[in-house]
Amino acid sequence: MDDCEGCENQDEEAVAMVEESPSGDEAANSNDSDWGMDCSTVVRVKTLHISSPILAAKSPFFYKLFSNGMRESEQRHVTLRINASEEAALMELLNFMYSNTLSTTSAPALLDVLMAADKFEVASCMRYCSRLLRNMPMTPESALLYLELPSSVLMAEAVQALTDAAKQYLAARYKDISKFIEEVMALPLAGIEAIVSSDELQVASEDAVYDFVLKWSRTHYPKLEERREILGSRLARYIRFPYMTCRKLKKVLTCNDFDHDAASKLVLEALFFKAEAPHRQRILAAEESATLNRRFVERAYKYRPVKVVEFDLPRQQCVVYLDLKREECANLFPSGRVYSQAFHLGGQGFFLSAHCNMDQQSSFHCFGLFLGMQEKGSVSFAVDYEFAARSKPTEEFISKYKGNYTFTGGKAVGYRNLFAIPWTSFMAEDSLYFINGVLHLRAELTIRH
Secondary structure, three states: OOOOOOOOOOOEEEEEEEEEEOOOHHHHOHHHOOOOOOOOEEEEEEEEEEEHHHHHHHOHHHHHHHHOOHHHHOOOEEEEEEEHHHHHHHHHHHHHHHHOOOOOOOHHHHHHHHHHHHHOOOHHHHHHHHHHHHOOOOOHHHHHHHHOOOHHHHOOHHHHHHHHHHHHHHHHHOOOHHHHHHHHHOOOHHHHHHHHOOOOOOOOOHHHHHHHHHHHHHHHOOOHHHHHHHHHHHHHHHOOHHHOOHHHHHHHHOOOOOOHHHHHHHHHHHHHHHHOOHHHHHHHHHHHHOOOOOOOOOOOOOEEOOEEEEEOOOOOEEEEEEEEEHHHHHOOOOOOEEEEOOEEEOOEEEEEEEEEEEOOOOOOEEEEEEEEEOOOOOOEEEEEEEEEEEEOOOOEEEEEEEEEEEEEOOOEEEEOOOOOOOHHHHHOOOOOOEEOOEEEEEEEEEEOO
């Protein structure tokens, strides 16, 4: 390429490549070198003979460079100033513009070419590098490298598929944060955004996401002003406040890490969503799922959200609604269990748990539902309870089990075979209990006096 032998093109130009050795601040930002800087030491001048139509066709940068007065003045020579560290990438880029291939195959070298292609506006080479990088085995280090590219590169459409793949890799690797807590706590902001934006995050509840984001931001941004800025502008959008418990939302209002007005707005929006009818919630979630902001979209929580209606008079009572999708129930077989988020009655925390277990005689698997009290301790609590489920054809709630129990902390009570049928009948296509793929359960608790 240096002497372009056999090049018949009459529009051949000479490009002088002036290499500079960066010093001081420039060394730290060698990838962001200024093409017009005069303050660096020129270490080498290299002359290349190129075809201006080929380069101009592939790159708006070169099109402007060659058409900027060159034709009028008959000038046949242009100068590019680059850092010495960029020479290999630029040579690869020029080669690509002629041949549509690259000789380099290593990830670091391809990233260098990608950066050069961004600077010189060669979109076809950006797409090519992005595709090669995407087909390489991803690691946490490489994924973070792709997500921390300069903003001009990240915004390029050609790189979108690569950054999407990096986000998906991190979200899948760290979907159960609790297993990698130290590793995740050490990740930079770009990694945290990829993880907490995921629908597949396996967390106990959205409260746990909020607690984690606060813990991470306090660790990485000890200064309150910086932390507020990062939470407000980058991380708060990924916390799904509408799925947090009301108890935790109260704490958001008094949390100093958030700007008070912003926190009030987030909590108000969450409470309005909670107050919506279920069909309106589904519409809002569907509208949101098409956008980057997914605050109304429910994650796959380990502790399933419940709706609770509470009464103080004439007796302390609460009615709890728990919905489980068919897939969630199928995943319980053969011995799994799923827990609801906590709800409160008479100042005590309770939860529901759905099980796949053996019946009393251990002859077949069946669906069980249990009620447990959270707090361990000496408190005893007498409760009347009733379990019901919506059933076809009426789709009304039909009572399945009534009982009473004096709870002490950590104890649970319930029924091993709630529907009095084997698991296969419960999960069958013609099951009476799945309505549009959802099992609707209800528990009524009343304090006995």
